[in-house]
Amino acid sequence: MSTFLTERENQIFRTGKDVHTINCSRPSLAGSVSQRACVFCGSRVVLYPIADALHLIHGPIGCAAYTWDIRGALSSGPEIHRLSFSTDLREKDVVFGGEKKLYHSLSELIDRYKPKAAFVYSTCIVGVIGDDLEAVCKKVSKEKGMPVIPVQAPGFNGSKKDGYKIACESLATLIGTGDLEVPKYSINILGDFNLAGELWMLLEYYKRMGIHVNATITGDGRVDAIRSAHKASLNVVQCSGSMMYLAKIMKEKYGVPFMKVSYFGLEDMSDALYEVAKFFKSDELMAKAREIVREEFTRMMPILKEYKEKLEGKKAAIYVGGSFKAISLIKALRLIGVKTVLVGSQTGTADEYEIIRELCDDDTIIVDDSNPIELSTFVKEKQADIFIGGVKERPIAYKIGIGFCDHNHERKEALAGYEGMLNFAKEIYATAMSPVWQFTK
Amino acid sequence: MDSTKKINGAKSPSFGGVGEASFVSTRNACKLCAPLGASVVFKGIKGCIPMIHGSQGCATYIRRYMISHYKEPVDIASSNFSEESTIFGGNKNFIAGIDNIIKQYNPEVIGIASACLSETIGEDIPRLIREYRSVNSDKPLPVFVHASTPSYQGTHIDGFHEAVAAAVSSIAQVSETEKHINIFPGFVSPEDIRNLKEILADFGLDYVLFPDYSDSLDNPHWKDYQLIPEGGTPVADIRRTGSAKASIEFGYVLNQGGLHGRVKSNKTVFTAAEWLEKNCNVPRNSVGMPIGIKETDKFFDVLEKLAGISTPEKYKRQRGRLIDAYVDGHKYLFGKRAIVYGEEDLVIGLVSFLEEIGIETVLVASGGESGMLKDEIDRITQGKRKDMLVVSDMDFESINDIVDDLKPDLMIGNSKGYYITRRLGIPLVRVSFPIHDRFGAQRLRHLCYEGTQELFDRITNVLIEYKQEHSPVGYKYI
Numbered sequence: 001m002s003t004f005l006t007e008r009e010n011q012i013f014r015t016g017k018d019v020h021t022i023n024c025s026r027p028s029l030a031g032s033v034s035q036r037a038c039v040f041c042g043s044r045v046v047l048y049p050i051a052d053a054l055h056l057i058h059g060p061i062g063c064a065a066y067t068w069d070i071r072g073a074l075s076s077g078p079e080i081h082r083l084s085f086s087t088d089l090r091e092k093d094v095v096f097g098g099e100k101k102l103y104h105s106l107s108e109l110i111d112r113y114k115p116k117a118a119f120v121y122s123t124c125i126v127g128v129i130g131d132d133l134e135a136v137c138k139k140v141s142k143e144k145g146m147p148v149i150p151v152q153a154p155g156f157n158g159s160k161k162d163g164y165k166i167a168c169e170s171l172a173t174l175i176g177t178g179d180l181e182v183p184k185y186s187i188n189i190l191g192d193f194n195l196a197g198e199l200w201m202l203l204e205y206y207k208r209m210g211i212h213v214n215a216t217i218t219g220d221g222r223v224d225a226i227r228s229a230h231k232a233s234l235n236v237v238q239c240s241g242s243m244m245y246l247a248k249i250m251k252e253k254y255g256v257p258f259m260k261v262s263y264f265g266l267e268d269m270s271d272a273l274y275e276v277a278k279f280f281k282s283d284e285l286m287a288k289a290r291e292i293v294r295e296e297f298t299r300m301m302p303i304l305k306e307y308k309e310k311l312e313g314k315k316a317a318i319y320v321g322g323s324f325k326a327i328s329l330i331k332a333l334r335l336i337g338v339k340t341v342l343v344g345s346q347t348g349t350a351d352e353y354e355i356i357r358e359l360c361d362d363d364t365i366i367v368d369d370s371n372p373i374e375l376s377t378f379v380k381e382k383q384a385d386i387f388i389g390g391v392k393e394r395p396i397a398y399k400i401g402i403g404f405c406d407h408n409h410e411r412k413e414a415l416a417g418y419e420g421m422l423n424f425a426k427e428i429y430a431t432a433m434s435p436v437w438q439f440t441k
Numbered sequence: 442m443d444s445t446k447k448i449n450g451a452k453s454p455s456f457g458g459v460g461e462a463s464f465v466s467t468r469n470a471c472k473l474c475a476p477l478g479a480s481v482v483f484k485g486i487k488g489c490i491p492m493i494h495g496s497q498g499c500a501t502y503i504r505r506y507m508i509s510h511y512k513e514p515v516d517i518a519s520s521n522f523s524e525e526s527t528i529f530g531g532n533k534n535f536i537a538g539i540d541n542i543i544k545q546y547n548p549e550v551i552g553i554a555s556a557c558l559s560e561t562i563g564e565d566i567p568r569l570i571r572e573y574r575s576v577n578s579d580k581p582l583p584v585f586v587h588a589s590t591p592s593y594q595g596t597h598i599d600g601f602h603e604a605v606a607a608a609v610s611s612i613a614q615v616s617e618t619e620k621h622i623n624i625f626p627g628f629v630s631p632e633d634i635r636n637l638k639e640i641l642a643d644f645g646l647d648y649v650l651f652p653d654y655s656d657s658l659d660n661p662h663w664k665d666y667q668l669i670p671e672g673g674t675p676v677a678d679i680r681r682t683g684s685a686k687a688s689i690e691f692g693y694v695l696n697q698g699g700l701h702g703r704v705k706s707n708k709t710v711f712t713a714a715e716w717l718e719k720n721c722n723v724p725r726n727s728v729g730m731p732i733g734i735k736e737t738d739k740f741f742d743v744l745e746k747l748a749g750i751s752t753p754e755k756y757k758r759q760r761g762r763l764i765d766a767y768v769d770g771h772k773y774l775f776g777k778r779a780i781v782y783g784e785e786d787l788v789i790g791l792v793s794f795l796e797e798i799g800i801e802t803v804l805v806a807s808g809g810e811s812g813m814l815k816d817e818i819d820r821i822t823q824g825k826r827k828d829m830l831v832v833s834d835m836d837f838e839s840i841n842d843i844v845d846d847l848k849p850d851l852m853i854g855n856s857k858g859y860y861i862t863r864r865l866g867i868p869l870v871r872v873s874f875p876i877h878d879r880f881g882a883q884r885l886r887h888l889c890y891e892g893t894q895e896l897f898d899r900i901t902n903v904l905i906e907y908k909q910e911h912s913p914v915g916y917k918y919i
Contacts, residue, residue, distance in 0.1 A: 031518050032521075060591070061467060062499065065472070065474060066502035108465060124527075124556070125558055155497065372514060376666035
């Protein structure tokens with residue numbers, strides 16, 4: 001016998017029925033099997049793709065072990081980010097303090113791997129045992145002549161989203177310290193993590209338009225480019241949950257304006273190009289953007305039409321990290337004839353849930369910070385055919401016999417951009433149409 | 442080979458100062474943390490929901506690691522510490538956590554593993570459990586099992602054995618000796634457990650196998666979603682471990698040994714079978730991981746003794762077929778150089794097996810830190826392999842630093858060493874946990890005659906495949 005937790009009532013919403021606002025951005029309940037991770041995780045995943053930086057985790061081994069090579073974030077050059085470094089604190093360090101170990105670890109790793117900067121993450125117990133992370137970072141920074149940035153993200157200190165904010169603050173200490181000159185139409189791309197090389201596809205579109213991409217934060221990220229990120233004319237922000245905070249800091253500090261975009265689905269991808277052209281008030285850029293969109297639509301539409309014919313009437317459940325991505329996914333699914341019946345996220349915002357509410361048909365379930373019990377119940381109630389989520393949601397879908405598409409940061413298929421829309425359609429089709437489901441009904 | 446020259450970069454205390462670049466930090470750990478091991482054990486108790494008393498991330502990361510390996514739903518609750526609980530203590534979160542687990546899952550058992558944070562701030566979990574019980578004494582409550590598993594003490598294997606011992610020591614009841622036996626196989630695959638159960642049944646033994654996650658972490662397809670997957674050792678069975686006529690425990694190292702950096706007295710560390718021997722007079726039979734002929738024979742000797750019958754014909758034939766395969770395959774294997782890494786008891790079992798088939802183990806590496814590995818390897822190889830490099834508390838980058846000099850033909854271990862074999866262009870035979878880059882990890886067998894057979898076939902085949910792929914001729918007959 002299962003019961004939903006009554007304290008979570010306001011985090012669940014049925015369109016057309018409920019009138020309350022969705023209560024989000026609150027800590028997970030104790031004893032709930034939340035799909036969220038912790039503050040440390042939030043900062044770790046955001047900074048992880050900076051490929052020429054050293055990422056050292058100060059704490060016992062678990063936090064480093066579980067985040068080794070955690071994302072499918074690709075680098076076109078150095079790959080220091082794919083190594084997992086830890087001070088691996090033992091009981092004696094916990095008792096007598098870990099500062100010395102941290103100092104030696106940092107020094108030896110910088111000597112060996114020659115990074116352009118180092119991020120040093122605190123974990124739950126660092127503050128408790130009284131280690132002065134900041135002082136050690138300062139000392140090593142001075143000795144080695146490079147930025148050594150403390151990332152104060154003990155796991156208990158809020159939710160994963162607070163970790164995003166801490167990552168942004170760490171990035172903000174780097175930005176403004178470089179002096180690379182940038183050409184006229186320059187943008188930074190914020191919040192794309194180059195999963196399966198997605199960023200490279202975006203760069204190609206912007207390049208064709210004649211736009212210079214200055215810093216990519218943090219996909220295929222480089223320390224030097226980030227240091228000069230303030231030189232760009234515009235911040236184009238995806239994954240707003242993680243990066244909006246940095247965009248706001250940069251606006252305030254350097255006057256760099258920002259815009260929110262999404263690269264998932266044809267409409268949103270095209271808007272991402274148009275909006276940038278609009279910002280620069282250039283007919284030439286706009287003409288180029290139109291050309292790209294026309295070309296891609298001509299190529300895509302017949303293929304997508306075929307998928308739509310076959311997928312029409314299928315129902316999808318979405319549960320992802322941030323609610324902004326969910327919005328794009330609802331639209332992208334609609335394009336291939338799939339209706340969304342359940343949509344939720346780990347760390348959504350009220351505004352975005354509101355957009356979702358308007359976008360969805362009546363009697364769609366919207367849920368914040370859900371858990372396996374709720375998700376499995378809702379999926380069954382709404383008779384979804386496909387679940388779109390991450391690794392932790394996959395067995396829920398498979399055990400109850402419905403299809404699944406991995407749209408989390410561990411994915412190995414590019415799902416952003418035009419090509420990504422095709423991959424997405426292909427994956428949805430493959431999972432919905434597989435003959436294996438005949439045995440699970 | 443002069444081993445001392447070849448170990449640049451080995452970070453282990455056993456080699457500290459010998460190599461030129463001895464690292465203080467851990468680079469690509471060859472171990473996981475203790476609460477993971479405890480969580481696996483709790484999944485092997487019938488009707489159990491694990492809860493990690495600490496931050497949310499611990500539970501989520503461990504879930505993600507287990508889900509990717511077992512391809513099963515793995516629900517682990519968290520007491521979800523906040524800043525307030527870190528300063529004022531986690532009792533509020535503990536109580537709310539237990540309340541909410543009972544409300545949602547109504548489990549028979551709640552397995553509580555501590556984390557670094559709760560241990561560091563000095564949470565007294567036994568007291569929290571006592572208080573919870575007394576406040577709620579009017580209600581039917583689940584059984585509570587508590588394992589002390591801070592990540593800064595040992596590895597996932599220490600957490601595993603700690604949880605096995607914790608469950609047994611808190612649930613087992615002394616009573617008159619009965620006919621059944623206990624078996625504690627350690628951290629093996631669901632398929633290994635199924636295989637062991639078949640063997641025990643064929644010997645006509647009544648047994649308690651703990652932990653039994655052969656179903657709970659490898660369930661068939663479900664018609665309806667199961668909140669707590671079926672399977673697991675029932676509490677009633679754990680209770681009767683105290684009245685068994687004997688225990689069998691796999692592993693020579695287990696959670697013993699002086700843990701590097703451990704302040705806590707080693708005297709407080711015991712295994713389940715040790716505890717039963719001391720407190721319930723259940724004799725303990727200790728054998729290694731039964732991999733290969735010799736170690737499996739030892740296990741079967743114990744079974745013969747306990748069952749009072751000779752090994753059933755079925756297993757004599759399995760053993761015979763395995764020897765036949767050893768003979769048929771020996772030329773593909775002799776003199777090949779292997780690197781073996783993973784949990785200490787696993788690598789001891791693997792080395793014993795490789796010694797039987799002519800593969801030379803050039804490096805035995807473990808993230809474990811019992812300090813017993815070198816002696817155990819010496820014992821199992823009868824001191825004949827003085828040149829074999831045996832390194833405790835080792836990480837993957839330390840292996841990577843010395844691997845070129847070692848010129849291995851293959852590596853045997855979990856998925857995480859793949860990047861090294863990829864660089865070298867040599868095969869990796871995946872065993873144990875985690876296996877995140879191949880299918881069917883839960884169905885891999887490692888143990889006894891048939892498990893060894895499977896492992897032998899896999900090893901032989903990757904070497905044949907390597908030869909075939911690298912041959913200019915492209916033989917179809919090799």
